């Protein structure tokens with residue numbers, strides 16, 4: 001029988017980012033990519049967050065984060081807020097610590113029912129992104145698409161927030177066909193682990209508008225780690241300060257790149273949509 005068959009799940013969203021939450025803390029289960037894709041075909045999601053038994057003392061759960069195509073991500077800010085909301089309700093705690101492939105992520109309650117996740121420090125060296133070749137300055141790397149003398153997009157900033165991001169500065173985020181450009185850039189050979197691709201428009205020193213093509217998933221209404229990466233990239237080039245609001249198609253996220261410890265804090269909403277159970281027959285072709 002499929003590992004996920006018959007398991008209960010929650011469908012939620014974080015600022016519009018579509019999240020499925022599966023709680024497997026009672027046992028340690030292997031989840032084949034084919035089963036992740038089988039779920040995505042029935043309950044469309046951007047990420048599936050799988051809670052597994054805590055491994056490190058002091059943590060509340062370990063988490064695996066799957067994209068629609070079955071690939072894994074080290075970080076998902078919006079999904080982490082969703083699982084925090086589920087565990088806040090279950091445990092009555094105000095602070096939680098999750099272990100992901102990218103490290104330990106603390107989550108806390110914020111004002112107005114919002115939730116804050118500490119996404120840790122950004123990684124900014126070329127081999128930490130990772131890029132396929134050395135660049136001394138990741139604030140703007142040499143990369144462009146379109147005609148050589150009239151590029152459609154060029155010179156992105158690159159940031160690793162537990163996952164790889166490229167941010168292209170544009171005058172108007174709505175002026176591009178991101179569903180066509182996104183896959184070309186996601187799979188560009190400069191990104192050996194692929195990348196999440198963002199178009200960012202600076203509104204003012206405290207406000208960015210963002211559209212994201214997510215690695216392994218595609219166009220999304222919101223991507224938390226991309227919002228963090230955009231503010232880091234903006235602050236590094238003095239486009240904004242270290243704290244800014246990021247407006248995504250699905251809602252607003254508040255990002256604060258804390259001076260004291262270099263950590264990036266992301267605050268935003270979560271929403272419960274429905275609960276369900278993965279039907280065994282969904283996985284028949286996935287075996």
Ligand SMILES: N[C@H](CCC[C@H](N)C(=O)O)C(=O)O
Nearest residue numbers: 073076077078163223224225
């Ligand atoms: N939506 C997520 C990020 C997903 C990133 C994933 N697409 C990858 O890096 O493979 C967020 O809120 O941070």
